Amino acid sequence: MSRVHPEYDESRRLVDGSIRTADDGDPVLVGTECAECGFVVFPTRPFCRNCLSENVDDIDLSRNGELRTYTVAHTGQEGFEPPYAFGFVDLPEGVRLYSLLKGWESGTLEVGAPVELTLDEIKPDPKTGEPLFGHVFRLVEGDDD
Amino acid sequence: MTERDVAVVGVGQSDFGELEGQRVTEFGGRAVREALLASNLDNDAVEEAYIGNVASAAQDQTGVVGQAVLREVGVTGIPITRVENACASSTCAFREAYKSIRSNERDVVLALGVEKMTGVPTDVALKDMSGASDAEVEGPMGMTFMGVYGMRANAYMDRFGDVREELADIAVKNHANGLANPHAHLHLDVDRDDVLESRMVADPIRLLDACPMSDGAAAAVLARGDVAEQLSDEPVYVDAVEASSGHYLDSDLEYWREELDERVSEQAYREAGIGPDDLDVVEVHDAATIGELMHYEGLGLASHGKGASLVRNGDVMLDGRIPVNPSGGLKSRGHPVGATGVAQVCELVWQLRGEAGDRQVEDPTIGLAQNSGGALVGEGGVSTVTILSTR
Ligand SMILES: [Zn+2]
Numbered sequence: 001m002s003r004v005h006p007e008y009d010e011s012r013r014l015v016d017g018s019i020r021t022a023d024d025g026d027p028v029l030v031g032t033e034c035a036e037c038g039f040v041v042f043p044t045r046p047f048c049r050n051c052l053s054e055n056v057d058d059i060d061l062s063r064n065g066e067l068r069t070y071t072v073a074h075t076g077q078e079g080f081e082p083p084y085a086f087g088f089v090d091l092p093e094g095v096r097l098y099s100l101l102k103g104w105e106s107g108t109l110e111v112g113a114p115v116e117l118t119l120d121e122i123k124p125d126p127k128t129g130e131p132l133f134g135h136v137f138r139l140v141e142g143d144d145d
Numbered sequence: 146m147t148e149r150d151v152a153v154v155g156v157g158q159s160d161f162g163e164l165e166g167q168r169v170t171e172f173g174g175r176a177v178r179e180a181l182l183a184s185n186l187d188n189d190a191v192e193e194a195y196i197g198n199v200a201s202a203a204q205d206q207t208g209v210v211g212q213a214v215l216r217e218v219g220v221t222g223i224p225i226t227r228v229e230n231a232c233a234s235s236t237c238a239f240r241e242a243y244k245s246i247r248s249n250e251r252d253v254v255l256a257l258g259v260e261k262m263t264g265v266p267t268d269v270a271l272k273d274m275s276g277a278s279d280a281e282v283e284g285p286m287g288m289t290f291m292g293v294y295g296m297r298a299n300a301y302m303d304r305f306g307d308v309r310e311e312l313a314d315i316a317v318k319n320h321a322n323g324l325a326n327p328h329a330h331l332h333l334d335v336d337r338d339d340v341l342e343s344r345m346v347a348d349p350i351r352l353l354d355a356c357p358m359s360d361g362a363a364a365a366v367l368a369r370g371d372v373a374e375q376l377s378d379e380p381v382y383v384d385a386v387e388a389s390s391g392h393y394l395d396s397d398l399e400y401w402r403e404e405l406d407e408r409v410s411e412q413a414y415r416e417a418g419i420g421p422d423d424l425d426v427v428e429v430h431d432a433a434t435i436g437e438l439m440h441y442e443g444l445g446l447a448s449h450g451k452g453a454s455l456v457r458n459g460d461v462m463l464d465g466r467i468p469v470n471p472s473g474g475l476k477s478r479g480h481p482v483g484a485t486g487v488a489q490v491c492e493l494v495w496q497l498r499g500e501a502g503d504r505q506v507e508d509p510t511i512g513l514a515q516n517s518g519g520a521l522v523g524e525g526g527v528s529t530v531t532i533l534s535t536r
Contacts, residue, residue: 015282039394043282050394069303069400069523071295072348073287080287083348087296088400088523096396096522098283111303122286134286 003027004119005133014122014134018043022060027119029061029135031095040093063117065089065137070101070109079123089115089137103138114140150370151246152380153533154253155183156491161361161479162330163263169198169206169362173259174217176362176484180255181218184366185376188219191366192251195242196227197235197258198483199277200265214259214362229483231277231518232432233388234258235363236486236529240386242367252372257364258488260481264360277519277526291355293520294433295347300400301435302349304450309349311453312434313340316353316476318456319431322463323473325503330359330479354434359479363487365494381494384417384511385532391524398524401450405525406443406515413513413530414445421445424467425509426496428489430517430528431474440515441469444530468506471496482518486529489514493533510535 003026013019022028033040034048035055042061047054070087073080085101087109101109102120120136157179159172181188196211206213211225228238235258242254278284278293302308317337323329335353343353367373373380389409391398398404414420421444429444431437441452446460446467455461461469472478472492475485493512495501511534519526 014285018282069296069300071292071299071350072345073289073292073295074345074347075291076289077287084287086286086288086292090396094396096398098279098286098288098522100286109299111300 003117005121007131008119008133012125012130012132014132015043019119019135021119026063027117027135028063029117030058031061031093032056033059040095042095042097061093061095062091064140065091065115067101067109067111067113067115067137068096069111072109079126085109099135099137101139102136103141108139116140151243151367151383152370152373153383153490153494154186154366154368154373154376154380155180156363156365156494157181157183158328158363158488158491159361160328161359161481161488164360165264167360169201169210169259169261170213170217172360173214173257173362176259176364177215177218177220177255177257180364180366186253186366190253191220191223191255192253193223193242193245194220194225194255194257195238196225197230197238197486198227198260199229199231199234200260200262200482210259214257220255230527232430232480232482233486233516233518233527233529234483236386236489236514236516236531237388237527239365239367239487239490239531240388240529243383243386246367246369253366253368255364255366256487257362258481258484258486259362260483261360262358262481279521289347291347291350291433293523294435295350296523297400297439298349298435301439304401308438308453309341310337311456312354312438313337314456315431315434315437316340318462319470319474319476322471322504323477326473326478329473329477330357330361331477333477350433350435356432356475356480359481361479361481361484361488363484363491365487365490379498379535381497381533382536383531384419384534384536385413386529387413387416388527388529390527391521393521393524400523403439403443405528406440406530407445409528410444410515410530413532417532417534419511419532423511424513426471426493426506426512427467427469428472428474428492428512428514429469430485430515431470431476432480432517434476436517437469437474444513444515463504463506471501471504471506486514486516489516490531490533497533497535
C-alpha cells in the first residue's frame with residue numbers, strides 16, 4: 001500500500017513545512033535541528049527553541065516511531081468522522097508529536113506499539129470541502145499470526 | 146499575624162448550569178454582589194479587580210468583560226484586568242489579587258471568574274475548549290479536550306492496570322456530593338453501572354466520566370490580614386497560591402504521572418508550612434474522573450499508582466479521611482472554565498467556616514484546591530495549588 005494518499009498535493013497540506021514526499025516516493029516529516037546544541041523540533045522553526053541559535057537546518061525525521069499513548073474519540077471535532085484515533089508518537093530523534101492514527105481495530109492500539117508514517121487525508125477544508133492532508137501514523141502490522 | 150497576611154473575607158457564586166437567556170453581566174454581577182454582601186463591604190471599597198475568563202473573546206462581550214460585569218455592581222473607577230489561562234483562569238486571577246495584597250500595593254482586591262459556554266454554537270464552544278492545546282498541529286488535526294484525558298487514562302492503565310471501576314466510583318462520589326450543592330449544574334443520582342454503561346466519549350472516558358459545559362460565575366474578596374479581621378469574625382487565610390507550567394521541551398514526560406502537580410504542590414506545601422497529611426478538605430480539577438485520580442498522586446495524597454486505593458477504601462468520601470470534591474467537583478458542580486478556580490475557593494471557604502450545609506466536612510481547618518488549564522503535547526498548560534486555612 002502506498003504511504004502517500006493518491007490525491008495528495010502540496011497546496012492542500014494542513015500544516016505548512018511539516019511533511020513532504022521524499023525522492024523514493026514515501027513521505028517524510030520535516031523538523032529542524034540545531035547545529036549548536038543538537039535540539040530537534042517538529043514542525044520546522046527558524047531558530048532553536050533550546051539555545052536560541054539561528055544556526056539550524058531542516059532535517060528529515062524518522063518514518064518509524066513508537067506510540068506513547070492514544071485514545072479513540074467517539075465524539076469529535078467537525079470534519080472528523082468518529083470513531084477516530086489519535087495519540088502521541090515518539091521518534092528516535094527525541095521528538096514527540098501529536099498524530100491521528102490509522103490501521104487499528106478495536107483493542108489493537110497499545111502503549112509502545114510501533115507505528116509508521118503515512119501522508120493521508122486529515123479533514124475536509126471547511127471552505128472548499130476538498131480534503132486537507134498531513135501526517136498520519138499507522139500501526140505497523142503485527143506478526144502475531 | 147503579620148502585615149503580609151492575606152485572607153478571604155467573603156465569597157459568592159452564581160448557580161452553575163445552562164443559564165438560558167442570561168448574559169455574563171447578569172450572573173457575573175450576581176456572584177460579585179453575593180461576595181460583597183458576605184464581606185460587609187461597600188462596592189467602593191474594592192481597590193482593584195482581576196477576572197478570569199476564557200471564551201468571551203469569541204462571543205459578544207469581546208473585550209473589557211471584567212468592567213462590564215463589575216459595572217453591574219458599581220465596582221468602577223479602579224484597575225480591572227482580565228486573566229486568561231484556560232480552565233485555570235480564575236485561580237490565576239485569584240493569584241494576582243493575592244500578590245497585589247502581599248506586596249502591600251492594595252488592601253482589598255476582588256478576584257472573580259465568569260464564563261458563558263451554553264447557548265453559543267457548539268462548534269464555537271468546542272473550539273474554545275480545543276483551543277487550549279497547540280493550535281498549529283493538535284487542534285487542527287482533531288484533538289479533543291476529553292481526548293487528552295483519554296490519552297492520560299490509557300497511559301495510566303498501561304502502567305498500573307485497570308482502574309475503570311474506580312474512575313466510575315469517583316463520578317458516583319462527586320455526583321452524590323453535588324446533590325447537596327444547590328449551586329451545582331448536574332443533580333444526578335448515578336451508580337457505578339450507570340457510569341460504566343454511559344456513552345463512550347474518548348476511550349476509556351465515558352460521558353459520565355466527563356464534566357459538563359456550564360455557565361457560571363464565582364467571586365472572592367481578598368484583604369490584608371488585619372483589614373479582613375476587622376471585616377469578618379471568620380477570615381480564611383490564604384497560606385499559598387502557587388502555579389507553574391509544563392516543561393514542553395523535554396520529550397520524556399510520562400503521561401501516567403502528574404509531574405506538574407508534583408512541582409506546584411511541593412512549592413505550595415513549603416509556602417504554607419504543611420504537608421498532604423495535614424489537609425482536611427480538598428477540591429481538585431476533575432474535568433474527567435482520571436484527572437481526579439491522577440491529582441491524588443500529583444498532590445501527594447497517594448503514591449504513584451496508588452490513587453485508586455483512596456477510592457476503594459473510602460478515604461476521599463465526604464466522611465472519609467481526606468474528603469475530595471465535597472462541592473461535587475467539575476463533574477457535578479459544572480465547569481464554566483474561567484469560573485472554576487474561584488468556585489473551588491468558594492467551596493473551601495464555606496467548608497472551613499462550617500457553612501456547607503448537607504455536604505459539610507467535619508470540622509476542617511486546612512483546605513487545598515488544585516486547578517488545571519490547557520495542555521501542549523499532552524503536558525499541562527498550567528496547574529495551580531491554593532491552600533486556605535482558619536489557623
Ligand atoms: Zn540549540
